[in-house]
Amino acid sequence: xxxxxxxxSEEAKMIVELVAKFVDQELMPxxxxxxxxxxxxxxxxxxxxxxxxxxxxxxxxxxxxLDAPESxxxxxxxxxxxxxxxxxxxxxxxxxxxxxxxxxxxxxxxTANEQQKKKYLEPYASGDAKSAIAIxxxxxxxxxxxxxxxxxxDGDSWVINxxxxxxxxxxxADFVVVMARVGSGKRHEGITAFIVDKGTKGFEILREIPMLxxxxxxxxxxxxxxxxxDNLLGEVGAxxxxxxxxxxxxxxQMGAWCxxxxxxxxxxxxxxxxxxxxxxxxxxxxxxxxxxxxxxAMKIHACRLMVxxxxxxxDQGLDVKFEASMIKVxxxxxxxxxxDHAMQTFGAMGVTKEMPLHLMAQRIRVMRVYEGPSEVHxxxxxxxxxxxxx
Numbered sequence: 508x509x510x511x512x513x514x515x516s517e518e519a520k521m522i523v524e525l526v527a528k529f530v531d532q533e534l535m536p537x538x539x540x541x542x543x544x545x546x547x548x549x550x551x552x553x554x555x556x557x558x559x560x561x562x563x564x565x566x567x568x569x570x571x572x573l574d575a576p577e578s579x580x581x582x583x584x585x586x587x588x589x590x591x592x593x594x595x596x597x598x599x600x601x602x603x604x605x606x607x608x609x610x611x612x613x614x615x616x617x618t619a620n621e622q623q624k625k626k627y628l629e630p631y632a633s634g635d636a637k638s639a640i641a642i643x644x645x646x647x648x649x650x651x652x653x654x655x656x657x658x659x660x661d662g663d664s665w666v667i668n669x670x671x672x673x674x675x676x677x678x679x680a681d682f683v684v685v686m687a688r689v690g691s692g693k694r695h696e697g698i699t700a701f702i703v704d705k706g707t708k709g710f711e712i713l714r715e716i717p718m719l720x721x722x723x724x725x726x727x728x729x730x731x732x733x734x735x736x737d738n739l740l741g742e743v744g745a746x747x748x749x750x751x752x753x754x755x756x757x758x759x760q761m762g763a764w765c766x767x768x769x770x771x772x773x774x775x776x777x778x779x780x781x782x783x784x785x786x787x788x789x790x791x792x793x794x795x796x797x798x799x800x801x802x803x804a805m806k807i808h809a810c811r812l813m814v815x816x817x818x819x820x821x822d823q824g825l826d827v828k829f830e831a832s833m834i835k836v837x838x839x840x841x842x843x844x845x846x847d848h849a850m851q852t853f854g855a856m857g858v859t860k861e862m863p864l865h866l867m868a869q870r871i872r873v874m875r876v877y878e879g880p881s882e883v884h885x886x887x888x889x890x891x892x893x894x895x896x897x
Contacts, residue, residue: 597767
């Protein structure tokens with residue numbers, strides 16, 4: 508191991524410890540508030556003041572633009588370190604990630620020209636701008652190749668027509684990356700990325716859709732929505748690959764979040780099992796509970812190795828689409844099982860809304876659908892294996 512890598516691993520260890528402390532000291536205390544909002548049927552999100560205060564702390568601690576390039580004031584951390592940070596963030600149900608949100612950043616980095624870098628990417632990387640991405644449509648969710656939203660070049664403007672659904676974070680977004688088809692191609696042909704600024708005429712938020720775990724998504728309409736020719740992101744018809752890059756980054760992140768949630772559920776399960784006595788003996792002496800604990804520990808270990816392997820390959824510039832699909836399915840199903848066993852260990856208390864477990868369970872349930880449902884991932888994993896089999 509070279510001197511540089513030893514130094515890097517020392518730095519990585521320090522930042523992971525810093526993030527773990529941030530989660531324990533800054534985020535965990537906000538959990539009670541999140542849970543009480545959820546119980547009251549309110550949006551279980553941070554208040555503006557809480558969010559602002561956390562962002563200020565992040566700025567002070569240097570927990571900002573962690574994977575943005577150094578040229579944009581970022582820390583340019585390797586994927587391996589980012590996975591460890593996301594795992595720590597996964598331990599709490601407080602919905603907070605270090606600004607800016609990583610996947611869109613990478614998609615912009617892969618496609619933005621000089622002018623777009625100045626106007627969109629730099630303010631986004633520095634946390635002064637927020638973004639959303641619109642991919643799914645009412646009739647094309649898990650299969651984006653069924654996309655019907657069209658963009659037509661008219662003079663020096665692109666005109667977009669179509670509908671998008673399940674789009675997160677729209678009201679707060681300064682701009683939305685919109686995927687639309689140019690020309691009349693089939694499957695991925697013609698899929699192109701565009702930037703649509705907030706408040707553009709013909710771009711409308713049709714409705715807010717409340718989801719499990721306090722998520723909110725939105726349905727959007729584009730009716731003769733005219734944007735400048737310069738708002739084309741990347742090349743015409745070349746939008747599919749950067750969109751996939753964005754999804755791969757999110758899927759690895761989800762793997763790390765699932766490990767964090769599973770760790771938290773396992774911790775809670777162990778603490779409770781040692782304290783709770785039933786029929787004259789602690790739960791921790793019962794084989795059923797012991798096996799749940801052992802299985803959880805083994806699966807968490809396996810999943811972490813999967814995530815680290817993919818992150819390492821990503822750091823080497825390799826394509827990890829296949830690994831990301833495996834992680835997406837394995838991690839979400841693992842976390843669903845471990846959280847469920849933790850709930851069962853707690854008995855009636857485990858299914859109250861006073862504990863974070865129900866929110867974690869709902870969050871995982873949503874994760875099994877977004878960024879590609881498990882069935883679609885299994886299908887593509889099998890296809891690749893079958894193709895390689897003689």
